[in-house]
Amino acid sequence: MNSETSMLPVLIVLIPxxxxxxxxxxxxxxxxxLLALVTTGAATFVSGTLLLYIHAQNTLTPxxxxxxxLGGWPAPHGIELKIDLLSALLATLVSGMGFMVTLFxxxxxxxxxxxxxxxxxxSLWLLAITGLLGILITGDAFNVYVLLEIxxxxxxxxxxxxxxxxxxxxxxxxxxxxxxxxxxxxILIAIGLLYAKTGTLNMADIHAKLLLAPVDATVLTARAxxxxxxxxxxxxxxxxxxxxxxxxxAPSAVAALLAATATKVGIYMGMRFIxxxxxxxxxxxxxxxxxxxxxxxxxxxxxFGSLSAARQPSLSLLLAYSSVAQIGYIVVGMTVGHxxxxxxxxxxxxxxxLIKGGLFLCAGILIYRxxxxxxxxxxxxxxxxxxxxxxxxxxxxxxxxxxxxxxxxSKFYLLKGLILSGHPVLAxxxxxxxxxxxxxxxxxxxxxxxxxxxxTPLRNGLPFEKFLPVLLLLGASIYLGLQPGxxxxxxxxxxxxxxxxxx
Amino acid sequence: MSESVVLRTIGGxxxxxxxxxxxxxxxxxxxxxxxxxxxxxxxxxxxxxxxxLFGKELTDRxxxxxxxxxxxxxxxxxxxxxxxxxxxxxxxxxDYSVLDPTHPAHAEALGMTLVEAGVGLTVASVILTMVRKVxxxxx
Amino acid sequence: xSLFETFNSIAFVVIMMLGLxxxxxxxxxxxxxxxxxxxxxxxxxxxxxxxVRDGGVAPILQEGAPLTYTNPLPHVLILTAIVVSLSTxxxxxxxxxxxREEYGTIEADEIATIDRAxxxxxx
Numbered sequence: 015m016n017s018e019t020s021m022l023p024v025l026i027v028l029i030p031x032x033x034x035x036x037x038x039x040x041x042x043x044x045x046x047x048l049l050a051l052v053t054t055g056a057a058t059f060v061s062g063t064l065l066l067y068i069h070a071q072n073t074l075t076p077x078x079x080x081x082x083x084l085g086g087w088p089a090p091h092g093i094e095l096k097i098d099l100l101s102a103l104l105a106t107l108v109s110g111m112g113f114m115v116t117l118f119x120x121x122x123x124x125x126x127x128x129x130x131x132x133x134x135x136x137s138l139w140l141l142a143i144t145g146l147l148g149i150l151i152t153g154d155a156f157n158v159y160v161l162l163e164i165x166x167x168x169x170x171x172x173x174x175x176x177x178x179x180x181x182x183x184x185x186x187x188x189x190x191x192x193x194x195x196x197x198x199x200x201i202l203i204a205i206g207l208l209y210a211k212t213g214t215l216n217m218a219d220i221h222a223k224l225l226l227a228p229v230d231a232t233v234l235t236a237r238a239x240x241x242x243x244x245x246x247x248x249x250x251x252x253x254x255x256x257x258x259x260x261x262x263x264a265p266s267a268v269a270a271l272l273a274a275t276a277t278k279v280g281i282y283m284g285m286r287f288i289x290x291x292x293x294x295x296x297x298x299x300x301x302x303x304x305x306x307x308x309x310x311x312x313x314x315x316x317x318f319g320s321l322s323a324a325r326q327p328s329l330s331l332l333l334a335y336s337s338v339a340q341i342g343y344i345v346v347g348m349t350v351g352h353x354x355x356x357x358x359x360x361x362x363x364x365x366x367x368l369i370k371g372g373l374f375l376c377a378g379i380l381i382y383r384x385x386x387x388x389x390x391x392x393x394x395x396x397x398x399x400x401x402x403x404x405x406x407x408x409x410x411x412x413x414x415x416x417x418x419x420x421x422x423x424s425k426f427y428l429l430k431g432l433i434l435s436g437h438p439v440l441a442x443x444x445x446x447x448x449x450x451x452x453x454x455x456x457x458x459x460x461x462x463x464x465x466x467x468x469x470t471p472l473r474n475g476l477p478f479e480k481f482l483p484v485l486l487l488l489g490a491s492i493y494l495g496l497q498p499g500x501x502x503x504x505x506x507x508x509x510x511x512x513x514x515x516x517x
Numbered sequence: 518m519s520e521s522v523v524l525r526t527i528g529g530x531x532x533x534x535x536x537x538x539x540x541x542x543x544x545x546x547x548x549x550x551x552x553x554x555x556x557x558x559x560x561x562x563x564x565x566x567x568x569x570l571f572g573k574e575l576t577d578r579x580x581x582x583x584x585x586x587x588x589x590x591x592x593x594x595x596x597x598x599x600x601x602x603x604x605x606x607x608x609x610x611x612d613y614s615v616l617d618p619t620h621p622a623h624a625e626a627l628g629m630t631l632v633e634a635g636v637g638l639t640v641a642s643v644i645l646t647m648v649r650k651v652x653x654x655x656x
Numbered sequence: 657x658s659l660f661e662t663f664n665s666i667a668f669v670v671i672m673m674l675g676l677x678x679x680x681x682x683x684x685x686x687x688x689x690x691x692x693x694x695x696x697x698x699x700x701x702x703x704x705x706x707x708v709r710d711g712g713v714a715p716i717l718q719e720g721a722p723l724t725y726t727n728p729l730p731h732v733l734i735l736t737a738i739v740v741s742l743s744t745x746x747x748x749x750x751x752x753x754x755x756r757e758e759y760g761t762i763e764a765d766e767i768a769t770i771d772r773a774x775x776x777x778x779x
Contacts, residue, residue, distance in 0.1 A: 024610040028597065035593045038586060085603070085611040156733055163740045170747050174754065181758040182774075185767055188751045192679065195692055195744050202699055202737060209730075210706045548716060554739055640739075647746050651753065 034140030041133035057109035090216035096153030119267030142168040186259035197246030204240035248280030251315035262330035266378030274371035315342030320450030329387035355431025356509035362424035372487035394467030410455030535563035557640025592639030672698030
């Protein structure tokens with residue numbers, strides 16, 4: 015690896031961290047927004063460069079991963095950053111979404127956050143992105159816990175900043191804090207048990223040592239605690255209860271960022287631990303009993319999430335419950351261990367981040383102009399705000415998986431993988447989910463297009479900088495639906511690395 | 518402002534000793550229990566005692582709010598700065614041995630001391646800020 | 657396993673369960689936060705117990721013949737985890753102050769009642 019790329023891994027985390035620490039000092043007024051924009055943009059550039067580099071190297075000599083020992087202390091004694099294809103892909107996604115939402119949210123922040131708090135808002139924002147990016151690139155188990163708590167604590171604070179618009183933001187943040195801390199503590203217990211068993215904290219080293227040792231109660235307990243903690247962080251049914259309240263009461267920029275990134279990072283943690291740490295030789299990472307239980311949870315997530323989404327009184331809650339269902343798709347593809355299902359899972363992570371991020375930004379536009387996302391107030395939106403309504407419909411079609419949208423590509427791979435690996439029931443659930451997604455998309459279409467225009471006052475204009483990220487994100491979902499070759503390639507190689515037991 | 522003469526006198530006498538003990542704990546992190554976190558909490562405790570006994574206004578004059586806010590960020594920046602020195606000199610992030618190329622072992626000790634100082638600064642400021650907010654003072 | 661480790665193993669499970677019970681069963685938000693802190697303290701005890709070695713001394717390097725030291729790595733991990741626990745409780749208490757300002761109460765069941773009433777009004 016040449017010297018230019020040698021410090022890039024640590025820069026991914028360092029740039030937002032420095033930004034987050036500088037924000038309370040220099041972040042007054044518009045400078046906070048500019049600082050956030052510059053740092054997230056730089057982080058995106060760095061992760062994107064690394065992604066291209068790793069993908070190119072991986073095509074030559076699979077499996078390829080960059081290892082960066084912090085402080086020069088070599089693994090397994092030191093903490094190392096380990097970036098493989100999945101890490102690089104998700105790091106680019108998270109920093110890219112951070113940049114997009116930052117671009118979008120200048121007026122939103124002015125609107126929803128009191129003036130004396132804004133520099134702290136930007137500080138928490140950048141520190142949350144730092145934590146999320148760090149989880150993606152670290153190769154040390156305890157480092158995962160520390161960065162997880164960094165991102166979680168800042169996110170609790172960010173959600174609570176929505177109290178100006180809706181005081182339930184405080185109870186939502188408190189609820190998420192309690193549940194999230196218990197989940198993170200479970201992960202801590204799991205890491206402690208793994209350390210007791212193997213004597214090391216480096217994830218690759220734990221994997222090597224676990225392969226040599228017999229599977230006993232310690233390992234099984236550690237895995238159980240880990241799955242429970244991770245399931246809570248990624249809002250898998252029935253541990254999703256914190257999510258709808260948190261997403262609908264947070265400031266609109268925060269909701270968009272969380273919907274696009276926080277749960278994906280939770281899913282990444284699950285993938286990383288199950289397939290790169292706990293995987294037994296022979297590639298079987300989860301037993302059939304495990305797959306059954308997780309499959310039931312995913313099926314319940316898909317059905318319950320989609321049905322609940324159709325009953326919600328506001329667009330934000332509808333989108334939140336729809337996310338519960340989408341996470342069901344991603345996790346069900348992850349558990350069966352088949353290369354196509356895993357590819358579909360990774361693709362859906364990326365596409366869902368793009369589409370849901372775009373949809374929550376649309377909800378943010380609605381809050382900015384209408385002050386509410388209650389469906390009864392959105393009557394006739396098709397006439398009053400045609401561009402935004404159209405964007406929401408495009409997003410909904412992506413959720414359903416209409417051919418031509420990115421959602422179709424990921425669902426296709428999921429179905430193919432599930433059927434080929436002998437789980438037709440789960441495949442059927444994915445199909446049912448698409449039909450149910452049509453139900454809640456239709457609910458919005460019915461309100462927006464088939465009802466006479468309501469009279470909630472429209473204030474402010476539609477600033478181009480708010481609509482541009484929406485255009486880019488939802489446009490990307492259409493583009494990737496029509497030209498998916500490159501992203502399928504990357505996702506497939508990432509899945510290959512993961513299932514091949516690569517560290 | 519506490520009205521008891523005994524409390525104010527004893528507290529005022531103890532205040533500098535608590536600070537010195539905090540500094541001692543800070544410096545002795547490598548050879549005994551101590552280090553940045555513990556020292557930061559001790560120093561913050563000294564100032565909290567001061568504000569309990571003498572009132573918020575006097576403590577604010579002693580240690581203004583903007584200084585506390587600034588030192589929160591400065592502590593972390595010191596830590597990152599030590600790490601970046603390693604990057605600038607062509608080695609890895611947080612590689613302390615580049616601080617003094619002739620004596621890498623001494624450089625490691627220097628790096629650790631600086632890093633702990635940064636941690637202590639940030640922890641003390643954060644805890645002071647937390648207590649100030651709980652008391653209802655503005656940001 | 658020595659008697660010390662056996663006692664500790666039972667103790668940390670008891671502490672964790674007490675903390676979890678307090679978190680779930682108590683309605684007062686501050687008591688819930690204390691339960692969370694207690695739960696995390698039990699985990700710290702577990703980590704430190706893992707590092708104990710028979711006849712080990714405190715892990716501070718001493719001159720002279722090599723001694724059996726207790727493993728210092730869990731101690732370092734716990735330092736970090738204690739700070740995380742402190743921060744979590746600080747954020748929780750800050751949120752509880754906000755809740756008290758907005759709702760006038762810090763009992764979870766009363767807050768839920770107020771929220772339900774708000775939802776029915778269509779607020």
